[in-house]
Amino acid sequence: MRRFLAVLLIPVVVAAVAPAAPVPKHLMKQPVYYFPTTVGAKRVYEGNGREQVLVVSKVEDNKGAKVVTVEEEGANGRVANEVMEMSESGLARLGLGGTSFDAPLAMLQAPFRVGTTWKLKAAGVEGTNTITAVETIKVPAGAFEAIRVDSDYTLAGQKRSCSFWYAPGIGLVKTMWDGKENVLKSFVPGK
Numbered sequence: 262m263r264r265f266l267a268v269l270l271i272p273v274v275v276a277a278v279a280p281a282a283p284v285p286k287h288l289m290k291q292p293v294y295y296f297p298t299t300v301g302a303k304r305v306y307e308g309n310g311r312e313q314v315l316v317v318s319k320v321e322d323n324k325g326a327k328v329v330t331v332e333e334e335g336a337n338g339r340v341a342n343e344v345m346e347m348s349e350s351g352l353a354r355l356g357l358g359g360t361s362f363d364a365p366l367a368m369l370q371a372p373f374r375v376g377t378t379w380k381l382k383a384a385g386v387e388g389t390n391t392i393t394a395v396e397t398i399k400v401p402a403g404a405f406e407a408i409r410v411d412s413d414y415t416l417a418g419q420k421r422s423c424s425f426w427y428a429p430g431i432g433l434v435k436t437m438w439d440g441k442e443n444v445l446k447s448f449v450p451g452k
Contacts, residue, residue, distance in 0.1 A: 294347045295369050295408065296432040298327050299451030304432065307401070308443030315342055317451055328355070345432075352427070357384070369427055373408055381414055388414025398426045398435055400444040405434050 297304070302317040316339065319330040326348035332339035341359035345352060345368075353365035364383040367390065371377070378391045394409040405428035413422050423438035430450075436443040 292349045293373075293429050294327060295352050295373075295427040295429055296327075296329060296345055296347050297430060297448075297451060298329060298347070301449075301451035303447075303449040303451075305402075305446040305448075306433075306443050307446045308436075309441055312446065313443075325349075352432075354384075368425070369408065369410060381412070386414050386416050388412060393424075396426075398428075400434050400446075402434065402445040402448050405431065407434055 297317050298320055300317055300320055304315045306313045306315070314334040315331050316334060317329055318332045318339070321328045323346070326346050329345045329347070331342045331345065333342040342357070343354060344356040344361070346355050346365060347353075349371065351370040352368045354362065354368055355365055356362055362384040366381060366383040366386060367379055369392075370379040370390070373392065373395075375392055375394060378389060381388045381390060390410050390412045392408055393411045396407060396409060398405055398407045398409075405426075407426040407428045410425045410427065411422070412425065413420070415421070421438065423436065425433060426435040428434045431445070431448055433443075434445045
């Protein structure tokens with residue numbers, strides 16, 4: 262009888278100490294990035310009497326984060342615009358116009374809820390960003406549920422204020438500063 266019980270208990274003991282099977286990728290919670298993360302994604306902005314066309318040219322994985330290189334399309338082809346890093350903890354600018362910053366400039370920071378505040382200190386910018394609202398914003402590209410970030414900062418000795426609206430998977434959909442507005446005119450996802 263003991264031998265019979267031992268034989269019955271062996272599978273139970275083995276199952277209790279066996280490692281669990283990995284969760285299939287399609288069932289894993291995917292991170293939400295407030296920026297496009299596919300090569301070829303194209304955003305067209307309009308404001309201040311001009312149009313700006315930005316295209317994702319490169320996406321790299323870096324220790325759980327995505328590093329996205331963006332180029333601006335112009336009459337003479339594409340030129341470096343910005344390098345952004347995104348992770349579950351937020352969105353940071355690593356460089357602008359082909360120049361790398363001495364430290365990441367945090368544009369959006371988790372937790373992504375009203376009242377979250379963080380300090381800015383990189384690339385000659387010092388100040389504070391605060392998530393002040395989550396709202397539906399309407400621009401020529403459509404209506405988006407977006408996080409509003411109000412920024413108070415100093416750049417080159419001048420105090421400035423501006424507001425940014427970020428939509429998941431797209432990035433900036435609207436920017437306001439000094440009474441001026443820049444809005445997303447169109448968005449084409451990459452492949």
